[in-house]
Amino acid sequence: MTSRKTTAVAGGGIFHWLMQDTMDGLRRRRAVLGYLFLLPTLLGIFIFTAGPVFVSFGLSLFQWNIFKPPDYVGLENFERLLEDRRVIIGLVNTVKFTVLAVCSQVSIGLILALAVHRINRVWLRYYFRTAFFLPLLMSGASVAVFMGYIFHKEFGPLNYYLTLLGIPQIPWLTSSDLVMISIAIISAWRNMGFTFLIFLGGLSNLSQEVLDAADVDGAQGLRRLWSVTIPLLSPQILFATVTGVIGALQVFDEPYIMTRGGPGNASRTLVMVMYEHAFKHIEFGYGSAIAIVVFLMILVMAIVQMWLWRNRVFYQ
Amino acid sequence: MSTEKKMSRRDLLKMAAAGGTGLVMSGLPVRVIAQDMVTIKVQTAGLDDNTLQPVADIQMARNPNVNVEWVVLTGIDHEEVAAKILALVAAGESIDVGYAATEACQLFAGQGLAAPLDDRITSDPDQDFWTDFFSDVHPSLTEAMMYEGSLYEPPRDFNAANMYFNTNVLAENGFEVPGEEWTKDDFLEIARGTTKKDDSGNTEVFGYAWTNRLWGSWMPWIFVAGGNLYTEERAPGGSWVWDGYYAGDAAAEGRGGGFRWREPVANSSEVVEALELVVDIWKEGVTPDIAMGTGQTLTGFYATGLLCMTPAGGFWAGRLGNEGMEKGDFDVQYWPNWRNQKHQFGTGGHWLSETSTAPDEAWEFMKIEVSHEGFQSSIFFNPVIITTPSRRSYSQADAFESTGPANSDVFYGTLDDHPSTSPIPAPPWSNPMTTIFTTYTGFAMSGEMGPQQALDEMQAELESLTNREGRKYYQE
Numbered sequence: 068m069t070s071r072k073t074t075a076v077a078g079g080g081i082f083h084w085l086m087q088d089t090m091d092g093l094r095r096r097r098a099v100l101g102y103l104f105l106l107p108t109l110l111g112i113f114i115f116t117a118g119p120v121f122v123s124f125g126l127s128l129f130q131w132n133i134f135k136p137p138d139y140v141g142l143e144n145f146e147r148l149l150e151d152r153r154v155i156i157g158l159v160n161t162v163k164f165t166v167l168a169v170c171s172q173v174s175i176g177l178i179l180a181l182a183v184h185r186i187n188r189v190w191l192r193y194y195f196r197t198a199f200f201l202p203l204l205m206s207g208a209s210v211a212v213f214m215g216y217i218f219h220k221e222f223g224p225l226n227y228y229l230t231l232l233g234i235p236q237i238p239w240l241t242s243s244d245l246v247m248i249s250i251a252i253i254s255a256w257r258n259m260g261f262t263f264l265i266f267l268g269g270l271s272n273l274s275q276e277v278l279d280a281a282d283v284d285g286a287q288g289l290r291r292l293w294s295v296t297i298p299l300l301s302p303q304i305l306f307a308t309v310t311g312v313i314g315a316l317q318v319f320d321e322p323y324i325m326t327r328g329g330p331g332n333a334s335r336t337l338v339m340v341m342y343e344h345a346f347k348h349i350e351f352g353y354g355s356a357i358a359i360v361v362f363l364m365i366l367v368m369a370i371v372q373m374w375l376w377r378n379r380v381f382y383q
Numbered sequence: 384m385s386t387e388k389k390m391s392r393r394d395l396l397k398m399a400a401a402g403g404t405g406l407v408m409s410g411l412p413v414r415v416i417a418q419d420m421v422t423i424k425v426q427t428a429g430l431d432d433n434t435l436q437p438v439a440d441i442q443m444a445r446n447p448n449v450n451v452e453w454v455v456l457t458g459i460d461h462e463e464v465a466a467k468i469l470a471l472v473a474a475g476e477s478i479d480v481g482y483a484a485t486e487a488c489q490l491f492a493g494q495g496l497a498a499p500l501d502d503r504i505t506s507d508p509d510q511d512f513w514t515d516f517f518s519d520v521h522p523s524l525t526e527a528m529m530y531e532g533s534l535y536e537p538p539r540d541f542n543a544a545n546m547y548f549n550t551n552v553l554a555e556n557g558f559e560v561p562g563e564e565w566t567k568d569d570f571l572e573i574a575r576g577t578t579k580k581d582d583s584g585n586t587e588v589f590g591y592a593w594t595n596r597l598w599g600s601w602m603p604w605i606f607v608a609g610g611n612l613y614t615e616e617r618a619p620g621g622s623w624v625w626d627g628y629y630a631g632d633a634a635a636e637g638r639g640g641g642f643r644w645r646e647p648v649a650n651s652s653e654v655v656e657a658l659e660l661v662v663d664i665w666k667e668g669v670t671p672d673i674a675m676g677t678g679q680t681l682t683g684f685y686a687t688g689l690l691c692m693t694p695a696g697g698f699w700a701g702r703l704g705n706e707g708m709e710k711g712d713f714d715v716q717y718w719p720n721w722r723n724q725k726h727q728f729g730t731g732g733h734w735l736s737e738t739s740t741a742p743d744e745a746w747e748f749m750k751i752e753v754s755h756e757g758f759q760s761s762i763f764f765n766p767v768i769i770t771t772p773s774r775r776s777y778s779q780a781d782a783f784e785s786t787g788p789a790n791s792d793v794f795y796g797t798l799d800d801h802p803s804t805s806p807i808p809a810p811p812w813s814n815p816m817t818t819i820f821t822t823y824t825g826f827a828m829s830g831e832m833g834p835q836q837a838l839d840e841m842q843a844e845l846e847s848l849t850n851r852e853g854r855k856y857y858q859e
Contacts, residue, residue: 222671241673243831
């Protein structure tokens with residue numbers, strides 16, 4: 068068999084080897100066709116994602132301002148990074164935002180999913196599904212622009228209504244203490260539709276046998292939620308948390324458009340610091356070094372989460 | 384006999400491919416470009432891609448072999464547009480003509496991205512054109528577009544920070560637009576007198592507002608207090624323009640080859656005083672919390688009578704009209720006198736790329752843009768002024784006839800009648816400088832740092848930045 072194949076290739080070339088009128092030939096053709104369909108995506112990933120990641124690793128060892136050829140500086144960019152106060156602040160702000168945004172979008176998404184799952188009227192369920200998911204379809208930039216108006220301290224409608232209730236004006240975006248909370252609220256509002264849909268899908272697929280068994284055992288209300296429903300939703304919770312953390316660590320649009328990192332550095336995130344250095348200050352080497360830190364942070368956080376959840380995820 | 388024929392998958396794929404190709408082809412603009420056509424890529428700073436179309440139309444009518452292609456780059460502020468141009472260059476894209484305000488002009492010139500125009504101007508056979516142009520443009524605008532002795536952009540527009548008034552708010556509180564010689568104390572009186580608070584102490588109408596950026600912002604207060612972010616020096620050179628085209632113009636005397644901003648002086652007592660002033664009136668509730676941006680948000684609040692005063696230039700005249708303000712609803716005056724009445728301005732124009740593949744055609748475009756024909760057709764200046772024309776003859780009262788303000792002579796008067804007026808600090812590293820400036824402004828304006836502490840830390844960061852970047856620029 069092996070010798071026949073070898074002969075075919077040697078005698079007729081790859082084309083004949085591929086076009087052999089045998090089951091093996093058919094399998095090869097199917098495999099090649101499969102790879103051809105994958106090729107555009109693989110090329111896209113290589114050119115726009117994996118390639119730039121590799122280039123960034125290389126660039127981080129250079130000083131490059133695009134006007135002159137790159138200058139090799141070894142690990143100098145990483146040494147500078149350790150002493151750069153703005154990078155440290157960006158890191159702290161990013162972590163703060165990630166905790167606030169992910170906790171709120173996962174918990175609110177779960178609460179909403181539980182509530183909507185209980186609705187019996189189909190049209191009402193569709194309505195809420197659409198309503199909660201719609202914000203996710205809007206671009207981060209446009210959300211940031213109109214939320215900037217809504218959260219404006221003196222002229223925003225949010226404070227207008229709060230003052231009608233006797234609550235003093237809140238400096239949502241101009242107080243160092245509040246700005247990250249405000250941005251996290253806005254981000255959670257936009258992204259909770261995603262977690263909501265994941266949880267709703269999870270709830271619809273819960274094993275009826277397990278739920279019935281819980282009923283028979285007398286588990287009702289919060290007890291059933293805590294001991295049965297949430298453990299059964301653990302794969303969805305893990306997925307929502309991991310993807311949420313990955314997204315949150317890259318936060319840029321909302322703080323950049325609404326506050327440009329201010330007041331002071333209170334909402335300056337790590338990706339914003341990277342953007343400022345690479346594109347505004349034309350320090351592509353240093354910007355790449357920061358990008359690598361972001362990349363490693365995301366990688367480590369994803370691994371840590373998977374590890375922490377390893378014994379807590381129950382697949383039905 | 385059945386005529387029915389089943390369509391095979393192969394046929395379906397063929398049809399889909401043919402259909403797809405047809406769709407793509409039908410979507411392409413039908414444009415036949417002759418082989419000897421020269422295409423120039425011109426970057427526009429926004430609004431829409433037809434902003435400069437009238438200029439292109441003039442050029443294409445004169446020279447049918449030229450095709451103008453737009454590269455539209457928008458940004459929240461000038462520094463962001465400059466960053467996008469750099470990203471474009473980093474990606475290997477090229478433009479022939481780019482737009483830059485003072486600060487980016489210094490960067491592009493300092494890095495050799497922009498080409499000096501001295502030889503093109505002095506060797507132009509049409510010297511009458513340049514004699515006429517420079518006689519119509521204030522020398523300070525020309526000087527702001529120079530770097531180390533060479534001119535990099537013929538100025539097309541400028542904006543000096545003047546004070547805008549909502550005349551209705553003024554009148555409701557018994558004030559009038561102040562005279563040219565008004566002072567900081569007059570300003571404070573009007574600002575406090577027009578601020579209205581509700582019973583719970585929340586401000587409903589603000590006397591004064593500004594946004595956190597380099598131009599405008601609280602920078603005008605720094606200037607009139609007698610300070611600056613950097614020491615302001617003049618580079619040597621430039622005599623070709625001063626002795627050649629500005630000969631006999633008193634306003635050109637003592638000018639050099641552009642500015643050098645080398646030593647940060649951000650924590651000088653004058654700058655600290657200026658910051659204290661704006662922080663104090665913020666604490667009083669005379670100004671709202673200070674946000675980042677170019678003032679678009681403020682335009683709406685101003686137009687709806689929620690603000691009385693704000694710094695802006697001629698560009699606000701058309702913008703307020705677009706917001707529905709009638710002629711007479713607003714007016715303008717010089718910046719108030721403190722220790723002096725030195726104003727700040729920024730100017731803008733187009734630069735010629737050093738790597739342009741069609742530099743002659745690109746230069747022709749730039750020349751048309753600053754010609755009388757260009758100004759008369761430019762959407763920036765017609766039908767209403769949306770940025771102040773650099774040419775004096777297009778900045779006169781008749782240009783603001785339909786929109787106001789009544790005191791429109793203030794715009795060019797800032798240059799003609801206030802000889803100390805100079806550009807905003809714009810070293811080639813102005814992008815990181817602006818980040819530092821707005822960051823520490825934010826610290827002070829949110830109460831997180833006192834003015835002195837904020838400016839001491841700003842100074843330390845500016846020194847570190849200047850040590851790192853400054854040595855790459857300036858010849859001495």
